[in-house]
Structure formats: structure tokens, C-alpha cells
Amino acid sequence: MAHHAPTLDEVAREAGVSRSTASRAINGGNRVSPAAQAAVDAAIAHLGFVPNRAARALATSQTGSIALVIPEPDDKFLSDPFLLGVLRGVSGALSGTETQLVLLINHANQPEGQMSRYLRAGHVDGAIITSPHAGDHLEDDLRGMRNVVFIGRPFRSEGIAYVDVDNVEGGRLATRTLLDAGRTRIGTISGPTDMTAGLDRLQGFTDALGAVDLPTDAVESGDFTAAGAEAATHRLLDRRPDLDALFVASDSMAVGVRIALADRGLRVPEDVALVGFDNLGAATAMTPRLTTVDNPLVEMVDAATRRLLARLGSGEDVGENLVLPPTLVPGSSDR
Amino acid sequence: MAHHAPTLDEVAREAGVSRSTASRAINGGNRVSPAAQAAVDAAIAHLGFVPNRAARALATSQTGSIALVIPEPDDKFLSDPFLLGVLRGVSGALSGTETQLVLLINHANQPEGQMSRYLRAGHVDGAIITSPHAGDHLEDDLRGMRNVVFIGRPFRSEGIAYVDVDNVEGGRLATRTLLDAGRTRIGTISGPTDMTAGLDRLQGFTDALGAVDLPTDAVESGDFTAAGAEAATHRLLDRRPDLDALFVASDSMAVGVRIALADRGLRVPEDVALVGFDNLGAATAMTPRLTTVDNPLVEMVDAATRRLLARLGSGEDVGENLVLPPTLVPGSSDR
DNA sequence: CTGTTAGCGCATTCAC
DNA sequence: GTGAATGCGCTAACAG
Numbered sequence: 003m004a005h006h007a008p009t010l011d012e013v014a015r016e017a018g019v020s021r022s023t024a025s026r027a028i029n030g031g032n033r034v035s036p037a038a039q040a041a042v043d044a045a046i047a048h049l050g051f052v053p054n055r056a057a058r059a060l061a062t063s064q065t066g067s068i069a070l071v072i073p074e075p076d077d078k079f080l081s082d083p084f085l086l087g088v089l090r091g092v093s094g095a096l097s098g099t100e101t102q103l104v105l106l107i108n109h110a111n112q113p114e115g116q117m118s119r120y121l122r123a124g125h126v127d128g129a130i131i132t133s134p135h136a137g138d139h140l141e142d143d144l145r146g147m148r149n150v151v152f153i154g155r156p157f158r159s160e161g162i163a164y165v166d167v168d169n170v171e172g173g174r175l176a177t178r179t180l181l182d183a184g185r186t187r188i189g190t191i192s193g194p195t196d197m198t199a200g201l202d203r204l205q206g207f208t209d210a211l212g213a214v215d216l217p218t219d220a221v222e223s224g225d226f227t228a229a230g231a232e233a234a235t236h237r238l239l240d241r242r243p244d245l246d247a248l249f250v251a252s253d254s255m256a257v258g259v260r261i262a263l264a265d266r267g268l269r270v271p272e273d274v275a276l277v278g279f280d281n282l283g284a285a286t287a288m289t290p291r292l293t294t295v296d297n298p299l300v301e302m303v304d305a306a307t308r309r310l311l312a313r314l315g316s317g318e319d320v321g322e323n324l325v326l327p328p329t330l331v332p333g334s335s336d337r
Numbered sequence: 338m339a340h341h342a343p344t345l346d347e348v349a350r351e352a353g354v355s356r357s358t359a360s361r362a363i364n365g366g367n368r369v370s371p372a373a374q375a376a377v378d379a380a381i382a383h384l385g386f387v388p389n390r391a392a393r394a395l396a397t398s399q400t401g402s403i404a405l406v407i408p409e410p411d412d413k414f415l416s417d418p419f420l421l422g423v424l425r426g427v428s429g430a431l432s433g434t435e436t437q438l439v440l441l442i443n444h445a446n447q448p449e450g451q452m453s454r455y456l457r458a459g460h461v462d463g464a465i466i467t468s469p470h471a472g473d474h475l476e477d478d479l480r481g482m483r484n485v486v487f488i489g490r491p492f493r494s495e496g497i498a499y500v501d502v503d504n505v506e507g508g509r510l511a512t513r514t515l516l517d518a519g520r521t522r523i524g525t526i527s528g529p530t531d532m533t534a535g536l537d538r539l540q541g542f543t544d545a546l547g548a549v550d551l552p553t554d555a556v557e558s559g560d561f562t563a564a565g566a567e568a569a570t571h572r573l574l575d576r577r578p579d580l581d582a583l584f585v586a587s588d589s590m591a592v593g594v595r596i597a598l599a600d601r602g603l604r605v606p607e608d609v610a611l612v613g614f615d616n617l618g619a620a621t622a623m624t625p626r627l628t629t630v631d632n633p634l635v636e637m638v639d640a641a642t643r644r645l646l647a648r649l650g651s652g653e654d655v656g657e658n659l660v661l662p663p664t665l666v667p668g669s670s671d672r
Numbered sequence: 673c674t675g676t677t678a679g680c681g682c683a684t685t686c687a688c
Numbered sequence: 689g690t691g692a693a694t695g696c697g698c699t700a701a702c703a704g
Contacts, residue, residue, distance in 0.1 A: 392681030
């Protein structure tokens with residue numbers, strides 16, 4: 003245990019300069035002579051100096067950390083690939099940065115406005131908010147705050163910066179793939195209706211079928227879990243046993259759909275063709291390999307983080323919200 | 338945005354007391370009169386005062402935050418239920434606490450000793466370290482530091498505080514379940530050999546079979562992923578097509594095992610009985626539902642976090658390392 | 673380009 | 689039980 007963490011004072015003394023010069027040398031080296039810079043660098047290396055974050059934060063009133071707000075862990079939490087992708091994206095964008103990542107679990111029953119108070123209290127410089135649900139206080143509490151970026155489009159997006167994948171286009175893409183494979187009796191296991199991602203993907207499904215004058219009523223909504231999708235599939239097939247294809251709004255749900263189909267003795271893709279959505283790991287683990295729509299989640303989050311950092315740094319907005327295009331990932335479940 | 342975050346000074350002034358009294362009132366209220374206490378409380382509520390973490394950290398040289406160190410995101414990262422369980426455990430232990438959680442991604446190629454330097458620099462008060470691998474610098478870098486707790490027993494545990502599940506006993510439990518079901522040609526898809534969890538579960542397998550004089554050589558090691566396990570299962574069955582039961586060292590791997598068995602036309606449990614390990618979500622999603630060993634991960638991590646907090650608070654060690662007992666979770670894959 | 677001078681907001685001696 | 693004084697380690701004017 004070091005008896006004493008080296009301080010800027012000691013660095014300055016060892017380098018033979020004043021504290022201010024040492025400080026400038028550390029922060030970008032503006033207006034410091036090469037000689038002084040070198041001396042300070044040497045002293046830092048020699049002493050193993052690491053700036054004290056608390057002191058720096060106090061002086062600059064910037065914490066050097068951002069928060070990642072994630073929804074309360076519930077039963078589906080334990081197998082949610084979404085969160086892992088988010089982590090990976092933030093982590094990538096922050097690597098090489100001095101910025102710290104503070105994790106904030108957004109408990110559902112926590113006092114309204116607590117989150118925005120936390121941000122306003124200045125405990126962190128900014129925040130990334132994941133998976134907004136309808137009725138979430140967060141969306142309204144945080145509207146207009148410029149140090150906040152949402153992952154996924156919120157329900158009312160005015161005054162909210164966000165990045166998202168084009169879920170409508172993704173839903174279209176998936177459904178067209180089924181059409182191109184020659185299927186005509188197409189249904190969907192949609193996502194939850196209290197999330198824009200669920201709604202948008204369903205919209206894409208409806209668009210694609212409507213464009214070719216096919217019925218769009220074979221819909222049952224799941225909850226982005228395998229178990230929920232399994233039940234939804236049974237409900238749907240009870241009603242419409244003639245379906246020859248399904249667009250499943252998430253790969254996790256496709257696992258449940260496969261089970262339901264197997265229970266009914268239906269083969270994939272011979273009897274029922276399948277196209278999923280996400281490509282976050284589950285698709286490649288299925289047999290036959292699931293044809294799916296790639297959700298560029300990691301890139302999305304990476305972009306969101308960089309955008310937040312830019313907003314914090316320059317103070318100026320980077321402009322438009324970012325909506326990334328989805329792409330089809332071929333498998334053997336669609337034809 | 339508030340023009341000005343309220344400071345302790347203002348609280349003191351509004352309450353008609355000195356800064357020191359206000360400070361005491363806030364921190365436990367020792368040696369402050371009921372009248373003063375009430376006045377301060379009122380002022381705090383009125384002003385919406387929130388103590389500035391940076392200032393407090395600077396004054397106390399305690400940051401009020403702990404780090405959670407997780408391994409670098411690789412390809413299996415995106416579908417690892419382990420990490421989610423850890424998050425859930427830490428989150429639970431920290432809720433109701435003022436302590437912040439800082440996420441640290443431990444990049445494999447990061448300079449040796451960086452992590453321990455980070456801790457010694459005092460950026461956080463302590464750390465929770467997840468899933469130690471053999472050859473990890475971390476284990477040696479952090480040995481002896483009393484503000485660190487590991488999740489999962491490290492290879493050399495001297496000088497390292499950790500909590501773990503009894504993986505050996507878990508492996509025994511799983512294997513005995515298979516024996517009790519009348520199986521006699523039992524193999525295992527083990528975990529990676531560079532993790533104590535993998536090694537220990539295999540040890541339990543060997544113990545249980547050795548105790549009844551059955552051969553223990555039907556072993557192939559997976560990597561805790563479904564794809565890896567699928568390949569391992571084929572290797573094992575190529576060599577030992579007569580097996581009538583498998584202990585699979587993780588539920589994620591069991592998914593791959595099921596695929597491999599299906600490919601070979603083997604039914605579960607009629608032809609091959611299966612017992613997994615973890616019960617972190619995958620088991621209940623399988624059909625037939627996987628019989629598995631419950632890994633009390635969330636409780637483990639919760640305990641680890643509380644232990645860390647205790648160590649930081651009182652300065653005294655809480656004593657022994659904690660090793661939680663695993664329990665069997667019945668399914669219909671074992672008989 | 674450099675050093676001197678002030679705080680940032682809080683906890684904590686120490687006398688009273 | 690209370691208040692005055694001091695310092696945590698750093699950055700940011702300011703005058704030189």
C-alpha cells in the first residue's frame with residue numbers, strides 16, 4: 003500500500019516547475035515549453051503520478067464519468083442479449099477515453115424524478131438511457147436535457163436525442179424475404195406493444211404485406227422472451243393453422259417459436275418458414291440456422307456514446323438523430 | 338438547469354447554523370441538538386440539497402464508489418448469462434446504498450498492472466472481480482489487496498477474498514442424479530480447463546463415478562458456449578457412442594448438446610439423459626425442461642458485494658471465504 | 673511561456 | 689453541542 007499517492011505538487015517540485023505549469027503540461031500541454039513538458043513527463047513517469055479525479059472534478063465541475071441507465075432486472079433480464087450488446091458498445095466507445103462508466107439500475111418503483119435529479123446533481127456529466135418503455139417517467143423527466151442520449155427511439159421524441167436502428171425497414175426486409183421465398187400466408191409474432199421497437203417492426207410487416215395486397219391480420223404479440231413467444235405461436239396457429247411463414251420480431255422469441263412448431267410437428271422451413279430479428283447470438287445457435295435481420299446494436303450504442311461525448315465536449319449538438327439501416331443475414335430457415 | 342446547485346453553505350445559512358453543524362447533521366447527526374437537526378433537515382428539503390460527491394471525496398479520500406471488473410467482451414460475451422447475473426447481484430446489494438457502481442472492462446491487451454494501479458490510485462474504494470481465468474494478470478496483481486473481492490475461486494487463492502458456489506459438490510450432485518436414474522455409461526461435456534469452475538465441476542463428476550467404480554474417461558471439454566459444446570458432443574459420441582447419460586457443465590452448453598443429440602437421432606431422456614448446471618434461464622427454455630444444478634450466482638454476488646462494503650466500512654475482515662451450496666432443480670431431461 | 677493567487681464544496685480538528 | 693479555521697488536490701484566471 004503506497005504510503006502516499008503522489009500529488010501534482012510533488013510532480014511540479016521534481017520537475018522544477020510550478021504547479022500550474024505541471025497542470026498545463028498534463029492537460030494538453032498548451033503554452034508550455036518543450037523543456038518543461040519533458041521535465042514534467044519524466045517526473046510523472048518517475049513518480050507514477052495519477053491525477054486525483056475528485057480534486058479535478060471539484061475544480062472543473064466535471065466528473066469525467068457518464069451513466070448508463072438500464073431497466074430494473076426482472077425475470078427476462080437474465081437472458082437478455084440486448085443489455086450485453088449495449089455494454090459492449092459503450093465499452094468500445096469509452097476505451098481509450100478517461101471517461102468512467104457508472105451503472106445505474108432504474109428501479110421501477112423508485113421515486114419519480116430521482117433519475118433526473120441525479121443527473122442534475124452533477125454526479126455524472128451525462129447519461130445513456132436504454133430501452134424506453136411507454137409510461138416510463140424517464141422519457142418526460144429527461145426531455146430537453148442535452149447531456150442525455152437514448153438508445154432506441156422514445157415514444158415522443160421531441161427534445162430527445164437518440165440513436166436507433168430502422169425497425170420499420172427491418173420488419174419490411176424480413177417480411178419481403180418471406181415473400182421472395184414464395185410464401186403467401188405470412189404471420190408474425192410481434193414484440194411488446196409498449197416499446198417502439200415492437201411497434202415499428204410490426205409496422206414494417208404490415209407495410210410489406212399491404213404492398214402486395216396480402217392480409218395482415220395474422221398477428222400475435224410476444225414479449226421478446228422465448229417462453230412468451232412459444233405461447234403466442236400456439237395462439238396464432240390455433241387461429242390460423244394454415245400459415246406457411248412467420249416473421250418473429252426477435253431471435254430470442256424465435257427459439258420459443260421453434261419449440262411451439264416442433265410441438266405441432268411442423269418443420270422449419272418446409273412447413274413454416276422463419277425470419278427473425280436481432281442477430282445477437284441466438285440466430286447462429288439455432289438449427290436450421292435462423293435467417294434474421296441484423297440489428298447493429300453495438301454500432302448504435304457506440305455512436306450514441308460518441309455523440310454524448312461530443313455534446314459534453316464542444317457543447318454543440320451534433321445534429322440529427324441517427325437511425326442505422328438493418329441488413330439481412332441469410333440462414334436456412336426461410337426457404 | 339439549475340443556475341446553481343445548492344451548497345452546504347446555503348443549507349447552513351438557511352438553517353441558521355454553521356457549516357460544521359450542518360455537516361454533522363447530514364452525516365449521522367452525532368453531537369447535534371434536535372433543534373439544529375430539524376432546522377438542517379428542513380433546509381435540505383427546501384433547497385433540494387444534494388451533497389457534492391467530488392468535494393466529499395476530496396475531503397474524506399473515499400470516493401463512495403466501487404468497481405465491477407468484467408472480462409473483455411469477446412464473441413461469447415453477447416450471450417453470457419453469467420454477466421447478467423452478476424449485474425443483478427451487485428445491483429441488489431447496492432440498492433439503498435449511496436455507493437456508485439463503476440464498470441471496468443478488463444481488456445486482455447491492456448498494460449499489465451493497469452488494473453491494480455487504477456485501484457491504488459483511489460479512483461474507486463474497492464472492486465469486485467469476475468471470472469478469473471488462468472494466466473490472468475489480475476489474480477497476481479491484486480493479491481493481498483483488502484479492498485477486492487473475487488467472484489469465483491481464483492487458481493491460487495492465498496491472500497484473495499472470494500465467494501463461490503461449491504462447484505465440486507455441484508458436479509457430484511449432477512452426476513449422482515444420473516446414477517440414481519439408473520444410468521451407468523455416463524460422460525461429461527466439461528467446462529474450460531482454464532477456469533476453476535470448469536475444473537471443479539469435472540472433479541465432482543469424477544468423484545461421483547469413482548465412488549461407484551464406474552469409468553471416468555468419457556470427457557470432452559467445451560468452452561461454456563452452445564456451439565463449442567455441440568462440437569464436443571460429436572467428438573465424445575464418435576468415441577463413445579454407447580453413452581446413456583451426460584453431465585453438461587453449463588446450461589448454455591446443454592443447448593448445443595441437445596442439437597448434437599438431435600442430429601444423431603438420439604432422444605432426451607430416452608436414449609441419453611441430461612443434467613446441466615447453472616439454472617440461469619436457459620434450462621427452463623429447453624424442451625424437455627433441463628434438469629440442472631442451481632448456481633446461486635445472484636446470491637453469491639450479493640454476498641460478495643456486502644462483504645466488500647463491510648471490509649471498506651469497518652476496516653476489519655469478515656473472515657472466511659464464502660462457498661455456497663448448489664441445489665438440484667428437477668426437470669424432465671434426466672429420466 | 674511561467675509562477676502567484678484563489679477558490680471548487682465538504683469534513684474535520686480544535687477550542688469554546 | 690457548536691463554530692472558526694484548515695486542508696483535501698487540482699484548475700483557472702491573472703499579472704508578469
